[in-house]
Amino acid sequence: MIVRHYTEVAALPVAMEGAENVLIRNLITAKDGAPNFAMRIFDVLPGGHTPLHQHDYEHEILILDGEGEVTEGKRIFTVSPGSVIFIRPGTPHQFRNPGEQSFRFVCLIPNQPTPDVRALPGKDASSGG
């Protein structure tokens, strides 16, 4: 059994092109012996956003702190602590924080030997808007 506080895990900038002011903590991964899926916490800082992107695997997400937006095509969902989000494989999506406090969520993905993540072109991807 591994027990640790999430703040003990380093928060690293998300390096993917199109990400701005997004930090990731890899809490439980295959390196810990997790056989099937990985748990991460993201902090989208005020004004920050992930790229508009898609990939061939799902997200299972629970919002922990702050308020933010998640997009699916032209649909925009406003989410807050306790919101649960299931993003199916292949769905273009983006997280944004238009607020003034950190927008934090836990996000789980299946283990990925070779993740296929694609940033999508267009104004959303370049401007984050």
Next chain:
Amino acid sequence: MIVRHYTEVAALPVAMEGAENVLIRNLITAKDGAPNFAMRIFDVLPGGHTPLHQHDYEHEILILDGEGEVTEGKRIFTVSPGSVIFIRPGTPHQFRNPGEQSFRFVCLIPNQPTPDVRALPGKDASSGG
């Protein structure tokens, strides 16, 4: 994409023998089309506990509210919001709430066609202590 608040999902009593005052919300499951793993939130009410039990799959857990205990054999870990717990397959474990407020955590498991969950005999299983 599915977006909902966790409180919109019914909280059901955990029916497993040896569970007392434990509620489960099945937030994202195979019924929603989740291909690999399921997200649930548990509430262990004051004085409540899960059975001492084990199974052939892992748990990935984040504590959300309250304070509680998780056991691994004779080891007892006290956990609180932000604690992350990885329980490997086959590890006997129990959750207990000796406190006065609800002990709430999100717990993910791989999809289980035929879950093999075993309550373990002994004083811990019968008394919850």
